[in-house]
Amino acid sequence: MDFAHSAKAAEYLARVTEFIATEIEPVEPEYHRELARLDDPWTVLPVIPELKAKARERGLWNLFLPSVSGLTNVEYAPLAEAMGRSAIAPEVFNCNAPDTGNMEVLHLYGSPEQQERWLTPLLDGEIRSAFCMTEPDVASSDATNMAATAVVKGDEVVLNGRKWFSTGIGHPNCKVLIFMGLTDPDAHKYLQHSMVLVPLDTPGVAIERMLPVFGRHDEPFGHGEVSFTDVRLPASAIIAGPGRGFEIAQGRLGPGRIHHCMRLIGLAEKSLDLACKRASTRTAFGKPLVNLGGNRERIAQARIAIEQARLLVLHAAWKIDTVGAMAARSEISQIKVAVPNMALGVIDMAIQLHGGAGMTDDFPLAAAYSGARSLRLADGPDEVHLGVIARLELKKHLS
């Protein structure tokens, strides 16, 4: 195991960290306040394109994509952690979900036409995208439950169904979504589905509502419930051809989970920072909070938990880098379970140390909690990943 970084990676980390500290953190609280004051918060405030332009100018742009940055997963991981401390940093560096995953898909599987039409403006940060996989009417943790269809008819593909938790679809710049649907129920179970590129303004596509997630709409990007009614597209909109949806989905998730998890670790570190500061400065019963009851123990346990989680993610990244996502399935599922739960524990502790203020939006903790909680369900609930880990573990004993 070797989690060491190249000189280039170390330099990127230093520059990203400095950019966040000097350009983003000073303006972020006001960004959130201003957004909250808007009548229509589904708005891109001017500070975002300004920051994006600066980041791009400095070469801190699309670093998630190995072909751009030359970074391995192990090397990109600390950048993702750094970005995770801020709610807007990922977008500023054009490294935000779900666009990163969609760009990877287009990069790896897109046709030249698909790349030109969609990948180029995504890489330029000019448009945004969504990913439509989860469905409201079935337990989507079991992919074979998927009910939406992408039927090839002649030189067209026809989409029907209903999706939800389509993150980013509310963003004013969202122009395209990737739809996953059933193409051939008679094919091998991993060859039944297709992924299709769908311009958002295609007839038959309707955003039925934007979903509250733990009471928040997460403007301006949001999470949509989207219906597809006889949506007709040329067959060339299918990514990599019919029946390859499952294969693409699998590949999409490995690095994506590294990113999600490292961002959560950044969020947990930020929360622990805030907890330490608050507990050192607030006083009750004649002492700073940090000297009351079990507060120091909780801070220490948070430190241990964060360290373990970070090492586990780096280890999974190292496995993806060295043996590939397929051979790292257990490790990827391990971080998918461990990291959100760890982050929830740390954030919850920080909220408690902040008293009532921790529940408001005066601190980023309450929003962080909701975000972390959603990641115990997004991309497969804990329980499904535990099942994967157990299956691979038990396999070692069959012989």
Added chain:
Amino acid sequence: MDFAHSAKAAEYLARVTEFIATEIEPVEPEYHRELARLDDPWTVLPVIPELKAKARERGLWNLFLPSVSGLTNVEYAPLAEAMGRSAIAPEVFNCNAPDTGNMEVLHLYGSPEQQERWLTPLLDGEIRSAFCMTEPDVASSDATNMAATAVVKGDEVVLNGRKWFSTGIGHPNCKVLIFMGLTDPDAHKYLQHSMVLVPLDTPGVAIERMLPVFGRHDEPFGHGEVSFTDVRLPASAIIAGPGRGFEIAQGRLGPGRIHHCMRLIGLAEKSLDLACKRASTRTAFGKPLVNLGGNRERIAQARIAIEQARLLVLHAAWKIDTVGAMAARSEISQIKVAVPNMALGVIDMAIQLHGGAGMTDDFPLAAAYSGARSLRLADGPDEVHLGVIARLELKKHLS
């Protein structure tokens, strides 16, 4: 120990349960949807006064108040549990916080004038009220930190300071608040504070903002941050006279915590119901969710946790009824710690079994989670109550 109910209490329970099932539950989902659609959700929808009128007509009104209902705490507890299953039921029966606590205070300590002006319309459900104790600038878990002042000058009392988490202050019918402030810093530590009745429209009272709690404003009642700037009132607005604020606050909390905790138990039962239903009907990997992995164990653990919590609250109620709130301090702190944490565990489990839907407002679970979480801080954080319990426990060993 005797947690048995009189025939009268049993009859009340049957009638309250039936009212909720037939009058409230059928209309509640649409109530929430309608409220969410309003441009100004700080509105009392017509269904609320209609339901209130019906409840009052049937004699299911102000049952929380022993002098009205003749019920002990043990007897009222299951009514509070039943009401806790619905977000609006407590108000429908005129049994909602913080009005219940304020009515108790006025009933026990109010002058005839105070009672006529404020208690009567509160008991009639015509107005609502708020309670202003917690402050944003200090750790309010330590009451001696309180910075707001209620200074008696001649025949006036002058209020200054800033309060927050003043629940209910956003309600269109909120007309009065109870303010707690420091009157005499030189008095004995339990005789320094006063409680003052403040009409909401008194000059110098300003609602600075309505606070989001885990991203929700909880319209139409809400939680306010309120400033008091040279607010002048006649000294007769002081409840029970200067210096008795602490005494009143203590008395206010015992039964109030029973109510809060029993409502949470109702919420936990409701969440377990929903979890069982969802897990029995959704299918993944060819089985209902309930037959997958540890789901049955989690349902069983939830059942155990709820039973234990309910018995603990009944036990505390029985102690209040038989030996008084003072002698039941440990028991009251025990439920204050145990019940919200229990409820959070059950609700979180139910959310997980609902998948993404559990995070939206299609089910009452996400809102329930935020509400239960806030009760780990409201009325004193877990840590303070654990300290009380430990102190009383260790005292047994001193001799």
Added chain:
Amino acid sequence: MDFAHSAKAAEYLARVTEFIATEIEPVEPEYHRELARLDDPWTVLPVIPELKAKARERGLWNLFLPSVSGLTNVEYAPLAEAMGRSAIAPEVFNCNAPDTGNMEVLHLYGSPEQQERWLTPLLDGEIRSAFCMTEPDVASSDATNMAATAVVKGDEVVLNGRKWFSTGIGHPNCKVLIFMGLTDPDAHKYLQHSMVLVPLDTPGVAIERMLPVFGRHDEPFGHGEVSFTDVRLPASAIIAGPGRGFEIAQGRLGPGRIHHCMRLIGLAEKSLDLACKRASTRTAFGKPLVNLGGNRERIAQARIAIEQARLLVLHAAWKIDTVGAMAARSEISQIKVAVPNMALGVIDMAIQLHGGAGMTDDFPLAAAYSGARSLRLADGPDEVHLGVIARLELKKHLS
């Protein structure tokens, strides 16, 4: 719910508590030290029969048996708790497992001859007994796995098989055991097994070894592995006739679990006592341990956990008393899961507060831990009981 005690029960409790405090506790430490010094610890030290005689003389004898004491389960429960504080008290009052369960079986199902031969000397405390149900070669949590046989041939019953965790079989006074085996594999699944009374000296019965349980042999009673090879007995040795073993086993367990759980609660209370004393008197870093870190919080959490567990057991006892063990299946399984886990947490905390001493036998904590741990497996592992609770919970939602 009514957990109140009759005057008679209250009086018994006062007398049992006083007897333990004045007669047992002063001599118990030396009892254990003396036993540990013996070359052959499978010995009944004279103090035991002396204490038994005293207890019997004072009428504190066989109180577990309703027909003797006239106590309900709710009333007996606090006596069991009191006895649970001492490792030898249950035997002193002739209220120790597994004899209590065996006496109940004989009382309810024994023939007059069986009662005269075995129940009378057991009630007199002259002999002891064992119960042989669990088997080493199968997962005994599933009763249908049972492999031992009790085949009726003419007027004889022939036993074959291997049992283990036969508690008490090492006791010098153990004269009889109850054996459970398969009689008729073709009968209804609840009518296949029989219980047979087996004198310990019957040919074919061999104690293969005494089992260490977490490194302890629990002398002088112990836990045996016992083989049965063509053990022939008259058919009259079958309790209540062939095929009724399952029915008897079910009935045996309800009150027995109340006893086990209440004794564990006594043990947890004792452990919390010790923890409070130790933590108040030992000093580190200039403070008593109780003022360091999270120690007070842990003491408070232990208090909450014990209170909840006791109430849960009383509730289960009340259900057995009022609607019977069959209707109280969920409640009985609930305490079977909740109480040992609670006790383990409290004892472990107490061990930690005792430092190294807590691991030795200078305090009863290390032995208490092993004993409590074994009760997460004995009479069915946690997981099986959780399954029962979940099944009954989900049934409420089928309609």
Added chain:
Amino acid sequence: MDFAHSAKAAEYLARVTEFIATEIEPVEPEYHRELARLDDPWTVLPVIPELKAKARERGLWNLFLPSVSGLTNVEYAPLAEAMGRSAIAPEVFNCNAPDTGNMEVLHLYGSPEQQERWLTPLLDGEIRSAFCMTEPDVASSDATNMAATAVVKGDEVVLNGRKWFSTGIGHPNCKVLIFMGLTDPDAHKYLQHSMVLVPLDTPGVAIERMLPVFGRHDEPFGHGEVSFTDVRLPASAIIAGPGRGFEIAQGRLGPGRIHHCMRLIGLAEKSLDLACKRASTRTAFGKPLVNLGGNRERIAQARIAIEQARLLVLHAAWKIDTVGAMAARSEISQIKVAVPNMALGVIDMAIQLHGGAGMTDDFPLAAAYSGARSLRLADGPDEVHLGVIARLELKKHLS
């Protein structure tokens, strides 16, 4: 971070693993059974010196000592893990505590005479040693509580006091112990204590008793309570001179904790192996245990927990290797807390999956539990280490 191994380290690991698999594991169960059958289990069975000779012959000897093996802490760690799977392997490779720590001390601080007299036979595996630091009468977690004295009088040092948990002192080959005592109460707090080499047969040294640890005496090495009464030794028996005890103790602990923790990880892996095997082969309710309830989830959680713990230890080892034990204080305390607790969880789960058998000594699980539990107290209880971690964490925020 770089946890990679040199070719030499990888080769050692392969050879140690193979030696354990082919030479130790096949004979270990019979070793334990034979020892348990002995009247006097304080005996070195012949298989031990035979295995030691073989290991030494193959160059798998004293690998813990960098000056012998040339291995870093990161490189030695997996060897310790491999040895941790067996109760006797550490001794076979002459890598067992407390001798390893004592050899390190002698290697780093011993005079040539001390090294010749004690280090040489220890390195040869001819004698064993003990370490006497913890005291029965004070909370030894606070080093300043130490009451034993090592007073320099002329050219002699005189020892008085009482120590316990002196591991290894019962071993027939134990010839020397290292005693720590107070020399100069007026010196700076880190310069008050001395370490003294004490031949076991020195007049005034008395093993008062061998301590049971969770009911086990851990023969043939054991844990002693030792009294020192006017024990007189030449001043040359002091290691590195008077007043350096604290400094030596600190240095002794860093690598020692890596060893302990890695052995625990080996034990946890072994336990998980056993759990997987048992749960795959035992059947209840018509299914292998592994397909019942939450068993797979528990196996998965164990895998996650082990991976995180191992990475945390490797990280601490890497810090010791690269920046030294002083700069790695937080990391060392982190593993001291995290690893024993992790191991306890995994072992407990494995015990539960083994049913009653898990509590006996038919499997190494019950003994493993006791051993792991003792490590939550040995070398400082969890709570003290959490305090260290919190202090260092909070320091980052002072500025």
